[in-house]
Amino acid sequence: MDWKAKLREAWENREGYMIFTTVDGAGMPNSVYVLGVKLLADGRFAVIDNYFNKTRANIMNGSRGSLLFISKPRTSYQAKGRIEYVTSGPAFEELKAEVPEKYPRLAAALLTVDELYSGAERLN
Numbered sequence: 773m774d775w776k777a778k779l780r781e782a783w784e785n786r787e788g789y790m791i792f793t794t795v796d797g798a799g800m801p802n803s804v805y806v807l808g809v810k811l812l813a814d815g816r817f818a819v820i821d822n823y824f825n826k827t828r829a830n831i832m833n834g835s836r837g838s839l840l841f842i843s844k845p846r847t848s849y850q851a852k853g854r855i856e857y858v859t860s861g862p863a864f865e866e867l868k869a870e871v872p873e874k875y876p877r878l879a880a881a882l883l884t885v886d887e888l889y890s891g892a893e894r895l896n
Contacts, residue, residue, distance in 0.1 A: 782849045790805070791805060792827065795830060795835050796830050802830060823876070828879075847891070851887070852889075863882055
């Protein structure tokens with residue numbers, strides 16, 4: 773099974789919260805729990821910005837990022853890559869439609885997966 777298929781299978785079996793991490797200009801990591809996340813058809817992750825503060829600033833300053841999640845049967849996956857911040861467009865609208873209107877839904881951080889790990893094993 774190729775790594776993209778493995779990612780989709782793991783994503784379909786995820787459980788619980790996910791952790792989204794960015795890094796500031798001084799190298800200090802910032803991690804936040806996220807729920808509004810979607811694996812797009814093109815293989816990118818879209819993460820909704822409801823209350824980003826440090827995360828948004830890090831992205832605007834060119835931070836790369838990672839998304840960590842657990843998949844059944846209790847296997848961790850970490851996707852790492854480049855982040856694009858969008859306030860319009862199909863990817864944002866697709867994610868925004870799935871997040872309840874009671875949240876701000878300001879933008880989407882689009883994570884392009886350059887590296888995928890399951891535990892210490894690199895899958896791509």
